[in-house]
Amino acid sequence: MHPIFDHTKSRTQFDRAARVIPSGVYGHLGPAEGCFIPVSAYPQFSERAQGTYFWDIDGNRYIDYMCAYGPNILGYNDPDVDEAARRQREKGDCVTAPSAVMIDFAELLVDTVACADWAFFAKNGNDVTSIAVRAARAYTHRKKLIFFKGYYHGISPWCQKLDNAGVLPEEVQNNLYLDWNDEQQLEQAFAENKGQIAAVISQPYMHGNFVDNTFPKEGFWQKVRKLCDDNGTVLIVDDVRAGFRMDMKGSDHYFGFKADLICFCKALANGYNVSALCGQDFLKNAVSGLSVTGSYWLSAVPFAAGIACIEKMKKLNCPQLLIDKGQKLADGLLEQAKKYGYDLHITGMPSLFYLRLADDPSLMLHQAWIAECQKRGVFFTNHHNHFINAALSDADIAETVEIAGEAFAALREMGK
Amino acid sequence: MDQRTLAYINLFAVLGALPELCRLSPEAQAYIRNQKVSVGFDVKGGPAGTLFFENGVCRMEEGADKCVVRIPVGSCEKFNRIIDGKATPIPTRGLTKIGFLTGPFTKLTDLLTRYLRPSEEDLKDERFFDVSTRLMFHLILSAVAQIANEDEVGRVSASYIVDGKIKLSIAGGPAGYLDAKDHRLTAVHQDTDRPFSVMEFCDMRLARQLFDGKVNAVTCVGTGQVRMGGMISQLDNVNRILDRVSLYLA
Numbered sequence: 098m099h100p101i102f103d104h105t106k107s108r109t110q111f112d113r114a115a116r117v118i119p120s121g122v123y124g125h126l127g128p129a130e131g132c133f134i135p136v137s138a139y140p141q142f143s144e145r146a147q148g149t150y151f152w153d154i155d156g157n158r159y160i161d162y163m164c165a166y167g168p169n170i171l172g173y174n175d176p177d178v179d180e181a182a183r184r185q186r187e188k189g190d191c192v193t194a195p196s197a198v199m200i201d202f203a204e205l206l207v208d209t210v211a212c213a214d215w216a217f218f219a220k221n222g223n224d225v226t227s228i229a230v231r232a233a234r235a236y237t238h239r240k241k242l243i244f245f246k247g248y249y250h251g252i253s254p255w256c257q258k259l260d261n262a263g264v265l266p267e268e269v270q271n272n273l274y275l276d277w278n279d280e281q282q283l284e285q286a287f288a289e290n291k292g293q294i295a296a297v298i299s300q301p302y303m304h305g306n307f308v309d310n311t312f313p314k315e316g317f318w319q320k321v322r323k324l325c326d327d328n329g330t331v332l333i334v335d336d337v338r339a340g341f342r343m344d345m346k347g348s349d350h351y352f353g354f355k356a357d358l359i360c361f362c363k364a365l366a367n368g369y370n371v372s373a374l375c376g377q378d379f380l381k382n383a384v385s386g387l388s389v390t391g392s393y394w395l396s397a398v399p400f401a402a403g404i405a406c407i408e409k410m411k412k413l414n415c416p417q418l419l420i421d422k423g424q425k426l427a428d429g430l431l432e433q434a435k436k437y438g439y440d441l442h443i444t445g446m447p448s449l450f451y452l453r454l455a456d457d458p459s460l461m462l463h464q465a466w467i468a469e470c471q472k473r474g475v476f477f478t479n480h481h482n483h484f485i486n487a488a489l490s491d492a493d494i495a496e497t498v499e500i501a502g503e504a505f506a507a508l509r510e511m512g513k
Numbered sequence: 514m515d516q517r518t519l520a521y522i523n524l525f526a527v528l529g530a531l532p533e534l535c536r537l538s539p540e541a542q543a544y545i546r547n548q549k550v551s552v553g554f555d556v557k558g559g560p561a562g563t564l565f566f567e568n569g570v571c572r573m574e575e576g577a578d579k580c581v582v583r584i585p586v587g588s589c590e591k592f593n594r595i596i597d598g599k600a601t602p603i604p605t606r607g608l609t610k611i612g613f614l615t616g617p618f619t620k621l622t623d624l625l626t627r628y629l630r631p632s633e634e635d636l637k638d639e640r641f642f643d644v645s646t647r648l649m650f651h652l653i654l655s656a657v658a659q660i661a662n663e664d665e666v667g668r669v670s671a672s673y674i675v676d677g678k679i680k681l682s683i684a685g686g687p688a689g690y691l692d693a694k695d696h697r698l699t700a701v702h703q704d705t706d707r708p709f710s711v712m713e714f715c716d717m718r719l720a721r722q723l724f725d726g727k728v729n730a731v732t733c734v735g736t737g738q739v740r741m742g743g744m745i746s747q748l749d750n751v752n753r754i755l756d757r758v759s760l761y762l763a
Contacts, residue, residue: 108736111735120729121735129731129734129735129741134741134742135740136734136736258673259666260666306746459709
């Protein structure tokens with residue numbers, strides 16, 4: 098039996114943070130957006146990380162299935178990536194003239210990603226989704242964008258909904274929000290907005306929060322591709338979350354179509370801060386024509402880290418490795434759920450699995466189970482898809498399954 | 514700010530707080546102790562609702578067909594001016610009961626205003642603080658429902674709310690829920706044991722600070738002073754609507 102963790106120091110530090118930082122910890126790593134239910138079950142600050150683990154400031158070790166929400170793909174502090182970064186740091190990082198390592202990185206991405214004829218770098222996923230949309234609008238001279246409900250493409254106003262605080266109606270008035278996998282709705286949107294749709298932007302499959310993740314129906318992506326081709330619309334794949342956990346050549350390649358623009362970030366450099374927009378040749382001039390830049394966009398260390406990360410991912414055949422590990426974990430979790438009489442649903446790619454206890458549609462039971470896992474050292478979330486990393490061992494998976502069983506047993510003891 | 518939505522809020526959330534006021538305040542009960550009368554507001558292009566007063570008890574219903582005193586109002590803007598004290602309501606039916614309007618009803622609405630726009634001095638009185646905070650809770654619950662159903666931006670949030678009961682409560686204080694069905698919300702001022710999602714404030718003091726905008730709800734989730742559970746997407750969208758409550762009730 099695993100001991101129950103204490104989070105006293107986390108709570109103390111959060112109170113301190115709340116005095117000087119809006120929300121204490123904001124965004125997806127924070128307790129509100131991160132759905133820490135109950136908050137007492139979750140660590141709020143980490144002390145260190147290594148491989149597939151992180152330790153919180155109370156000294157508790159977690160087998161981490163969020164991987165910093167994606168960036169940790171090879172394991173925290175991967176020696177090969179860190180060594181490449183260290184070597185580059187000794188030469189220079191944020192310098193007046195960029196390092197030629199940027200070209201090496203771009204060439205590597207062009208060689209790796211199926212639809213890429215070029216690569217453009219920034220820092221966060223939001224940077225490259227925003228540049229992609231601007232490029233599409235610049236190229237087509239059109240305004241409208243198609244989104245699929247349940248999407249997440251970043252924090253900029255263009256990709257929000259009307260009800261988000263601080264978003265103006267004018268900023269979202271050209272957005273069309275459609276249901277995922279609904280070909281008829283898509284056809285209708287194109288028909289009703291002839292010559293007006295600049296881009297369709299979508300994740301490779303629907304991995305929204307609070308709901309089972311949904312793959313594209315057979316032929317759906319091909320239909321989207323054809324409608325874009327027939328209507329002169331740019332097809333943007335947001336592979337920020339799923340990139341390199343499905344297919345080294347891009348998640349569009351996995352589903353058998355070719356994106357016009359594809360956005361990467363999270364797993365690109367194993368935690369070093371870089372994002373990339375890749376695209377087909379015909380859009381290169383459109384991107385060149387944009388006035389976009391950032392203070393740290395051409396820093397060299399993340400480029401060197403990215404090269405080492407991609408080379409290592411290729412060597413490991415990382416997507417398949419992570420899919421296999423994810424499947425092994427899923428099999429174990431399902432077995433435990435069955436043993437204790439719970440209806441656990443696991444959806445999405447095994448390397449990006451989403452968990453839901455379907456016995457209670459309100460998710461309260463699911464939240465209680467995830468909290469019991471948390472308290473024993475497995476960092477799952479109750480609302481979001483998870484992430485597998487290459488450092489996760491069979492022993493880690495076995496321990497996770499054991500803890501999941503203990504968490505189910507705890508639910509039974511509570512009468513749930 | 515949309516005048517029509519404000520009219521719905523003013524009728525069903527602000528005047529809609531009178532039943533709760535009469536339940537919580539002996540002073541309010543005394544004003545209507547021996548009364549049996551109903552006052553209906555029929556706002557052209559907007560809401561219609563009736564307040565029924567009988568033996569110290571008050572309740573509200575939608576529609577203005579069954580009222581004794583009927584007050585038709587030409588527009589939402591005019592109704593909002595009446596609630597703001599800048600226009601006078603003129604009844605067209607039940608003129609013999611006009612004394613109720615100018616007497617007990619006016620006293621009730623004045624008392625309501627005192628509780629909903631309290632002075633710092635009044636809030637030092639524990640009993641006053643308790644009644645005022647409870648009234649604010651119920652008013653906000655009703656206002657959220659009206660904004661979800663009537664306000665253009667609120668309706669966008671509501672369009673993403675799945676069916677089920679969204680419980681809001683204050684530990685040791687009031688509880689109520691928003692019943693979401695087909696992306697419309699109905700405020701119900703009683704507890705439920707079958708919520709689909711829950712948001713609970715840890716005590717009346719914190720709830721008051723949140724209502725007054727003195728603390729931030731997201732931070733309070735992190736400190737554990739606001740507890741969430743269940744279908745969080747419902748709460749996410751209700752929180753977006755809550756943001757707009759202050760726009761209308763400022």
